[in-house]
Amino acid sequence: MADRKILTGITSDAFTSDADKWALDKxxxxxxxxTLVSKFYEYGxxxxxxxxxxxxxxxxxxxxxxTLHRILQESCRVLxxxxxxxxxxxxxxxxxxxxxxxxxxITLRSSMVNTMSDEQLYHLIGHELGHIKANHVLYFSVAxxxxxxxxxxxxxTLGASDVAIYALILAFxxxxxxxxxxxxxxxxxxxxxxxxxIDAEIALTAGPNRLSSEMNRDAFMDQARAYQDADPLDQxxxxxxxxxxxxxxxxxxxxxxxxxxxxxVLSGAFDRVLAGDYPGAPRxxxxxx
Numbered sequence: 001m002a003d004r005k006i007l008t009g010i011t012s013d014a015f016t017s018d019a020d021k022w023a024l025d026k027x028x029x030x031x032x033x034x035t036l037v038s039k040f041y042e043y044g045x046x047x048x049x050x051x052x053x054x055x056x057x058x059x060x061x062x063x064x065x066x067t068l069h070r071i072l073q074e075s076c077r078v079l080x081x082x083x084x085x086x087x088x089x090x091x092x093x094x095x096x097x098x099x100x101x102x103x104x105x106i107t108l109r110s111s112m113v114n115t116m117s118d119e120q121l122y123h124l125i126g127h128e129l130g131h132i133k134a135n136h137v138l139y140f141s142v143a144x145x146x147x148x149x150x151x152x153x154x155x156x157t158l159g160a161s162d163v164a165i166y167a168l169i170l171a172f173x174x175x176x177x178x179x180x181x182x183x184x185x186x187x188x189x190x191x192x193x194x195x196x197x198i199d200a201e202i203a204l205t206a207g208p209n210r211l212s213s214e215m216n217r218d219a220f221m222d223q224a225r226a227y228q229d230a231d232p233l234d235q236x237x238x239x240x241x242x243x244x245x246x247x248x249x250x251x252x253x254x255x256x257x258x259x260x261x262x263x264x265v266l267s268g269a270f271d272r273v274l275a276g277d278y279p280g281a282p283r284x285x286x287x288x289x
Contacts, residue, residue, distance in 0.1 A: 004192055005274055007281075010080050012134040014278035015185035020134075023175035027139065032168050040142050046101045049141060053099060057087035057107055068108065071118065075125045075190045080280075081133050086125075088113065094207050098128040101138045115208045120200035123187040130186020136179045143172045184261050189273060194265050198258055205254040221262065224255040 007014070027033060040046065060069045065088055072086045084104035091109035098106050106128040108121075116124060131137060188197045195217060202220050203212070264270055272278070 006077055008080055009280035009282055010278050011280040014273050016134050016182045020178040020182040023178040027171045027175045030168050030171055036142050045145055050100050050103055057089040060086040071121050072125055078190050079129055096124055096128055098131040098137055104132045111208055115203045119196050123191040123197045123200040126190025127183045127187035130183035181260050201258045224259040227255045228259055
């Protein structure tokens with residue numbers, strides 16, 4: 001995409017949803033969270049995860065997978081943030097993740113690169129950059145190690161009951177789903193095309209397949225709207241199924257993510273950010289002064 005707009009001075013407040021902020025504030029108020037974060041640093045888990053990722057992936061750079069490195073560089077310029085390290089790993093299941101509290105990095109799975117076009121990769125990398133810029137990585141890292149950390153340290157050391165542990169886990173899951181909506185907005189700010197970002201969501205949902213040329217964006221959005229506008233009986237069924245299974249999903253349902261991204265655009269917020277009306281914008285700062 002030519003002439004991608006650079007969002008100078010942008011802060012994460014420009015794309016972080018209110019639900020994300022509310023869920024993270026709720027999570028931080030959980031009595032066990034300060035202890036878990038302290039143990040995360042005390043035992044050096046951040047360094048362990050960094051070293052493990054480096055040992056299992058190929059680091060991208062000017063002389064290694066230059067296309068991916070170029071997309072990362074341009075995406076960082078758009079979001080006005082330092083470049084994290086970028087890695088490529090072999091995995092048949094399409095996904096990507098951000099890690100590294102002290103040394104941020106993004107890891108793309110090979111199947112994700114095979115599934116997406118270069119333009120769609122701008123959305124994917126922008127999504128992961130959004131996690132880093134919004135400081136999601138610390139709590140994602142703690143959550144990814146929550147179960148083994150609890151087993152390793154022990155409930156007695158944490159001074160927690162099974163009920164408290166379960167409540168904490170549910171709070172982590174609730175926040176992690178909300179954080180994905182914020183990161184999707186960051187991905188859209190980098191792709192700067194709702195159509196491209198929706199196509200990236202479809203590619204992630206459908207996965208690699210030989211019929212990808214038959215993908216239909218409009219049909220997928222019709223599907224998303226049909227899911228959202230289900231009749232009352234189906235709505236009740238959705239609530240029951242979510243209570244039974246979905247409450248422990250780390251990511252929102254894909255059709256819901258696509259529709260939420262569309263809602264953000266229809267609200268006018270996306271266009272306002274691209275026009276320079278966002279927290280940290282030079283014009284906004286000058287006007288305040």
